[in-house]
Amino acid sequence: MTFGGITLSPEDLRAVVRTVGAVVLTTVGVILSVAYLTYAERKVIGYMQARLGPNRVGRWGLLQPFADVFKLLSKEPVIPDAASRAVFVGAPLLVLTPALAAWAVIPFAPHTAIAPINAGLLYLLALTSLGVYGVILAGWASNSRYALLGAMRSAAQIVSYEIAMGFALVGVLMAAGTLDLGHLVARQAPNILHWYVIPLLPLFFVYFISAVAETNRAPFDVVEGESEIVAGFHVEYSGVMFAMFFLAEYANMILVSTLAATLFLGGWASPFAGLPWGLLAAPGFFWLALKVMILLFCFLWFRATFPRFRYDQIMRLGWKVFVPLTIVWISLEGVALWYRVGPWFAR
Amino acid sequence: MTAAHLLVEGVFGFFATVLVISALGVVVARNPVHAALFLILSFFNAAVLWVLLGAEFLGIVLVLVYVGAVMVLLLFVVMMLDIDLVVIRRGFVRHAPLAAVVALLLAFEIGYVFWARHLGLVSLAPPLRPGTLPNTRALGLRLYRDDLYPFEIAGFLLLVGVVAAIVLTLTHREGVRRQDPSAQVRVEPARRIRLVDPFPKGTPGKGGEGG
Numbered sequence: 348m349t350f351g352g353i354t355l356s357p358e359d360l361r362a363v364v365r366t367v368g369a370v371v372l373t374t375v376g377v378i379l380s381v382a383y384l385t386y387a388e389r390k391v392i393g394y395m396q397a398r399l400g401p402n403r404v405g406r407w408g409l410l411q412p413f414a415d416v417f418k419l420l421s422k423e424p425v426i427p428d429a430a431s432r433a434v435f436v437g438a439p440l441l442v443l444t445p446a447l448a449a450w451a452v453i454p455f456a457p458h459t460a461i462a463p464i465n466a467g468l469l470y471l472l473a474l475t476s477l478g479v480y481g482v483i484l485a486g487w488a489s490n491s492r493y494a495l496l497g498a499m500r501s502a503a504q505i506v507s508y509e510i511a512m513g514f515a516l517v518g519v520l521m522a523a524g525t526l527d528l529g530h531l532v533a534r535q536a537p538n539i540l541h542w543y544v545i546p547l548l549p550l551f552f553v554y555f556i557s558a559v560a561e562t563n564r565a566p567f568d569v570v571e572g573e574s575e576i577v578a579g580f581h582v583e584y585s586g587v588m589f590a591m592f593f594l595a596e597y598a599n600m601i602l603v604s605t606l607a608a609t610l611f612l613g614g615w616a617s618p619f620a621g622l623p624w625g626l627l628a629a630p631g632f633f634w635l636a637l638k639v640m641i642l643l644f645c646f647l648w649f650r651a652t653f654p655r656f657r658y659d660q661i662m663r664l665g666w667k668v669f670v671p672l673t674i675v676w677i678s679l680e681g682v683a684l685w686y687r688v689g690p691w692f693a694r
Numbered sequence: 695m696t697a698a699h700l701l702v703e704g705v706f707g708f709f710a711t712v713l714v715i716s717a718l719g720v721v722v723a724r725n726p727v728h729a730a731l732f733l734i735l736s737f738f739n740a741a742v743l744w745v746l747l748g749a750e751f752l753g754i755v756l757v758l759v760y761v762g763a764v765m766v767l768l769l770f771v772v773m774m775l776d777i778d779l780v781v782i783r784r785g786f787v788r789h790a791p792l793a794a795v796v797a798l799l800l801a802f803e804i805g806y807v808f809w810a811r812h813l814g815l816v817s818l819a820p821p822l823r824p825g826t827l828p829n830t831r832a833l834g835l836r837l838y839r840d841d842l843y844p845f846e847i848a849g850f851l852l853l854v855g856v857v858a859a860i861v862l863t864l865t866h867r868e869g870v871r872r873q874d875p876s877a878q879v880r881v882e883p884a885r886r887i888r889l890v891d892p893f894p895k896g897t898p899g900k901g902g903e904g905g
Binding site: 431434464465466469470472473474476477479480483484487495498499502503505506509526659660663 | 725727728731734750751754755757758761762763766767769770773829830873875
């Protein structure tokens, strides 16, 4: 095809269609997962607290998420008079966009990623560090004391835990010797002993706990601590804009769980890989989904179990425990790399 | 011209335009928070231009370090400031001549670079594209193998700077009450609670149950 001197080959056209299709499919998948994650959260925490959870809308309450969404969409989005309008409206978008854009580099199955770029891990680090802007700006633009306090807490917490999280990722990077997520998973694929969670167990815990802190989930939810600052940074938001914050929080939870599964737990690789068990040993999206669900269950479990951390305890854990721990482990890993220990560090 | 070429040109044009506009916004914006936001936007657009030049690693690191960390802290500080715009405006006329000199000097320098290149005095080599080697690996080999010592010395100087900054702000004050979390964790009930018998044997009082 030719448009005014520009040739567009059928391959180009097909690539564009395929990419757009994959993007739409992934986005819809993430949004649907978010819907049912909220349902799972209410059910799981309900049962943990000896309640039933939602059970009125649809069978077993399965349509509850949609009822919630339609309720939020039909509410009036209130913009406070003293708010900085453009920033106030833009902030939810700034939270949501990185949470969705990060999915571009995730390998869902062998050789299946929207954009298999060779700096995938860095791309993820860069994108996940952008989410904090939406939170800070929402707090500032609302022109409300509670919101500003929540934003301050959030900024300090996210910046602190990003360091430990980054160091944990450096550990994975050293073991894999590549920033390409597809290669990174492929190196773990031969069998369960190759998973990086085994040599990097402390880093896995640091990563996962930092991930809980980064997503502002309990027990690190001082950002929206309702007993002190009502709802924190999104106290002035309602309707669609509140729904976007909500969507972003849950999309981020799924994202960090997927990352933990991809980086430490072998991603799409089967835990039975290498054994002669046919379909059970085959790699595939199913295994990634299963691992992500287990990690997400932990998120819900934490929320039902732990009381909220005090602010100084959060800072202490981040700076005085996690950062030194990761530095020590990275040094040890350097030694292991030098001596080519185990199946992980042999090149 | 193929579609891919046109796409690259279009993307470059778009992001370069937004970069220039947002850089203007940093200077023009009345609200300091808005100015900081424009600065973030211009960093982001500059990163895209770097990626287009084939420097993916540097582009992403620019976003990661400047947008993801430095600007967060800057925004944090700017948000906390109580800036009275009227007071800032007051000095405008007085500082205008100096600002004009600086602006002219900058314009001259930028113009000189372009002009000199036209005269053939400086020939700018096109950005190096290290063949099939991934960007990150190429940069890593350069920093950690070819130029290891300068790199390590630079790193050491930065470390000295960090330590100096901490030493400068570190103050020891007497009589400050601090929590000792490990002491809090180590605590045992036996050391916290002393059970006393309010009615020792032999004293008159309500004994037994139901008191």
